[in-house]
Amino acid sequence: MALIKTFIFIVIIxxxxxxxIYLNTIHxxxxxxxxxSLLNGYKRPKQGYVVRVDRLExxxxxxxxxxxxxxLKYLDNDEDDYMIPFPTVEGASPxxxxxxxxxxxLFHVFWQxxxxxxxxxxxxxxxxxxPLECSTLYVWLDNLNDTNLNDNKYIRPLxxxxxxxxxxxxxxxxxxxxxxxxxxxxxxxxxxxxxxKLSDLVRFVVLHKYGxxxxxxxxxxxxxxxxxxYANFEFSYRWSMKNEYNTAVLRLWKQSSSSEMxxxxxxxxxxxxxxxxxxxxxxxxxNSSVQETxxxxxxxxxxxxxxxxxxxxxxxxxxxxxxxxxxxxxxxxSSIIPxxxxxxxxxxxxxxxxxIRNIDNFFRGIFTYHWHNQWKTKIHPTSWIxxxxxxxxxxxxxxxxxxxxxxxLRL
Ligand SMILES: *[C@@H]1O[C@H](CO)[C@@H](O)[C@H](O)[C@H]1NC(C)=O
Ligand SMILES: *[C@@H]1O[C@H](CO)[C@@H](O)[C@H](O)[C@H]1NC(C)=O
Ligand SMILES: *[C@@H]1O[C@H](CO)[C@@H](O)[C@H](O)[C@H]1NC(C)=O
Ligand SMILES: *[C@@H]1O[C@H](CO)[C@@H](O)[C@H](O)[C@H]1NC(C)=O
Ligand SMILES: *[C@@H]1O[C@H](CO)[C@@H](O)[C@H](O)[C@H]1NC(C)=O
Ligand SMILES: *[C@@H]1O[C@H](CO)[C@@H](O)[C@H](O)[C@H]1NC(C)=O
Numbered sequence: 001m002a003l004i005k006t007f008i009f010i011v012i013i014x015x016x017x018x019x020x021i022y023l024n025t026i027h028x029x030x031x032x033x034x035x036x037s038l039l040n041g042y043k044r045p046k047q048g049y050v051v052r053v054d055r056l057e058x059x060x061x062x063x064x065x066x067x068x069x070x071x072l073k074y075l076d077n078d079e080d081d082y083m084i085p086f087p088t089v090e091g092a093s094p095x096x097x098x099x100x101x102x103x104x105x106l107f108h109v110f111w112q113x114x115x116x117x118x119x120x121x122x123x124x125x126x127x128x129x130x131p132l133e134c135s136t137l138y139v140w141l142d143n144l145n146d147t148n149l150n151d152n153k154y155i156r157p158l159x160x161x162x163x164x165x166x167x168x169x170x171x172x173x174x175x176x177x178x179x180x181x182x183x184x185x186x187x188x189x190x191x192x193x194x195x196x197k198l199s200d201l202v203r204f205v206v207l208h209k210y211g212x213x214x215x216x217x218x219x220x221x222x223x224x225x226x227x228x229x230y231a232n233f234e235f236s237y238r239w240s241m242k243n244e245y246n247t248a249v250l251r252l253w254k255q256s257s258s259s260e261m262x263x264x265x266x267x268x269x270x271x272x273x274x275x276x277x278x279x280x281x282x283x284x285x286x287n288s289s290v291q292e293t294x295x296x297x298x299x300x301x302x303x304x305x306x307x308x309x310x311x312x313x314x315x316x317x318x319x320x321x322x323x324x325x326x327x328x329x330x331x332x333x334s335s336i337i338p339x340x341x342x343x344x345x346x347x348x349x350x351x352x353x354x355x356i357r358n359i360d361n362f363f364r365g366i367f368t369y370h371w372h373n374q375w376k377t378k379i380h381p382t383s384w385i386x387x388x389x390x391x392x393x394x395x396x397x398x399x400x401x402x403x404x405x406x407x408x409l410r411l
Pocket of ligand 6: 329333334335336337338
């Protein structure tokens, strides 16, 4: 009798085990060779490592010869080639250890008008990707309606990270611009009130005062930014194929001479901070070359921050990206788009977009993703922006790990 009981017990355990293996296997096996769940997460960069700009330039710089996908492949797979221990340079201080006893990496974003899920998404991208023991995000608000942030349903769940990780700050132009001589002669033109022109100014003002990385509110942080942040140069990125800056991502040091040149130049030019004028303000003689202005603010290749731009602008029409978007709206599309995965025909594919969309294979290699101005577009859960939002939310609720295989820091 006892023998039979033991036998039944073993059979039941065995069944559990087989079921466990089976479930585990379907969980890890890629559907139809799509291979998405086999992709590895990233490793955080090694402490004190920074990028080598010459290598980034060599592998991503020439937009006529180097397809964005090859640049991204390089960024994803060849970190050992472009990241090096901080070189000893006179007057330059190496990256501090990552803890709250040392200055943190500082990010800034600016928001006008009522707060929406889009601003919350940027804040979540910060929490999902950056090393939180040594990062802070300043959210600059130009809005008196939302001063009681508890009333805002998008922001309320994020208030527990404030002020340690995320600090809300009221944008007060007259206060900030009276605080330093560099703004001598400034005036507030009427056209500032409701326009991107104000945000073009804000980034230089907050970076001049605090230093850090400014990102536009339609940008998501995708990778640990330390290797760029602590590299020994200030930077922004290239405006598609033009030899001009796109300041949607802008790294400046506190009170740097470059920010002072831009601020003084813009004030002289009727408060015009448009990115197409930045090179002029940085020119030490008329029309300095990019090689010259790069010594002040380095113009990094756009692929690192904005991987779709060259294809969208028909500079690299044959580019095959992953996901293979054609235009900026594709980020918001709830259905599978033709050629999203080359060879996959959306008309015969009977799965859900969720089967093939995974935050782990969203433009691997990029540092940020700039989704370009679709402020009013709804975030549908099966769109790419939707699955990214879900991944952030699951991470913040402690259910899932981030790309670095970490759970959220408990506060
Ligand atoms: C799946 O991914 C692995 C590692 O990234 C790769 O070696 C393998 O060839 C891929 N398989 C398919 C069917 O794409
Ligand atoms: C504040 O709310 C009022 C209506 O209550 C609205 O007209 C105005 O546009 C809002 N201001 C901002 C900056 O969103
Ligand atoms: C902004 O918020 C205010 C108060 O919360 C509301 O009355 C107003 O309609 C909102 N404005 C827009 C443009 O949504
Ligand atoms: C902005 O700063 C000025 C000068 O410090 C102050 O008079 C004004 O009340 C401030 N405005 C707001 C909305 O806090
Ligand atoms: C500098 O550039 C401007 C605008 O492109 C042009 O009009 C001007 O002639 C240039 N000056 C020199 C010295 O090349
Ligand atoms: C989404 O993609 C489908 C398939 O390409 C297309 O028919 C549809 O127009 C797209 N929707 C939007 C809002 O762009």
